[in-house]
Amino acid sequence: MQMYNAQLSPYSARCRIAIQAKGLDVELLPISDDAVKARLAALTPMHKVPTLIDGDHVIPESDVICEYFEEKGEGPALLPADPAARAQVRLLARIGEIYVMEPMGDLFDQIDPRTRDKNLVARAMGEVVEGMGWLDSYLDGSAYAVGAALSFADCALVPILFFFERLGPMFGEEKPLQAYPRVASYYKAMHDDPHCGHVLAEMDVALKQFMGI
Numbered sequence: 086m087q088m089y090n091a092q093l094s095p096y097s098a099r100c101r102i103a104i105q106a107k108g109l110d111v112e113l114l115p116i117s118d119d120a121v122k123a124r125l126a127a128l129t130p131m132h133k134v135p136t137l138i139d140g141d142h143v144i145p146e147s148d149v150i151c152e153y154f155e156e157k158g159e160g161p162a163l164l165p166a167d168p169a170a171r172a173q174v175r176l177l178a179r180i181g182e183i184y185v186m187e188p189m190g191d192l193f194d195q196i197d198p199r200t201r202d203k204n205l206v207a208r209a210m211g212e213v214v215e216g217m218g219w220l221d222s223y224l225d226g227s228a229y230a231v232g233a234a235l236s237f238a239d240c241a242l243v244p245i246l247f248f249f250e251r252l253g254p255m256f257g258e259e260k261p262l263q264a265y266p267r268v269a270s271y272y273k274a275m276h277d278d279p280h281c282g283h284v285l286a287e288m289d290v291a292l293k294q295f296m297g298i
């Protein structure tokens with residue numbers, strides 16, 4: 086398999102955690118390369134990363150890719166067996182993706198205080214804060230979002246929390262996780278998971294490159 090990838094994309098990072106945890110053989114194609122980017126655009130009108138290629142199949146969307154990996158059946162399962170626990174995994178991933186990451190995405194263009202749209206920032210921040218509050222009430226603060234093993238909830242949440250923690254100081258919030266003690270304790274513990282820890286380190290390098298530091 087091959088996957089069109091950007092090291093800093095939280096959606097690509099979600100799939101990279103799953104790839105590592107499952108021990109899958111997936112070649113990463115960096116879209117920082119213009120020729121690779123052009124190939125991706127020719128393959129799918131969405132031309133977003135991640136996009137997985139498996140033989141003739143072109144599969145965009147991080148959630149769909151992760152479920153595809155699961156259903157291929159290689160490597161350890163990242164969805165629990167119990168239906169209620171599976172629902173919890175999907176719920177946490179959706180809260181992270183829809184209610185935290187989506188509004189947080191609007192903040193990336195607002196990092197420079199000189200060109201910042203204060204109304205847009207206030208609206209996006211309000212939504213992020215609401216979503217983070219929901220996560221804080223659904224997590225119990227232990228390592229791993231659901232049960233005692235890595236799941237797709239962790240694959241989705243850990244890269245999102247990376248951005249939440251890093252963006253805070255850029256908007257005057259030095260310790261953004263402080264208001265969410267269960268999320269903070271969970272996120273800290275997830276650094277010790279080898280797969281999440283590895284991908285977090287990759288994102289750290291990519292963010293420093295992006296910021297020119």
Ligand SMILES: N[C@@H](CCC(=O)N[C@@H](CS)C(=O)NCC(=O)O)C(=O)O
Pocket residue numbers: 091093094095096131132133134135145146147148
């Ligand atoms: N819902 C998608 C979001 C993917 C996404 O927005 N990727 C961004 C990078 S973080 C991208 O490729 N943007 C380029 C574009 O929209 O053309 C997923 O879960 O994979």
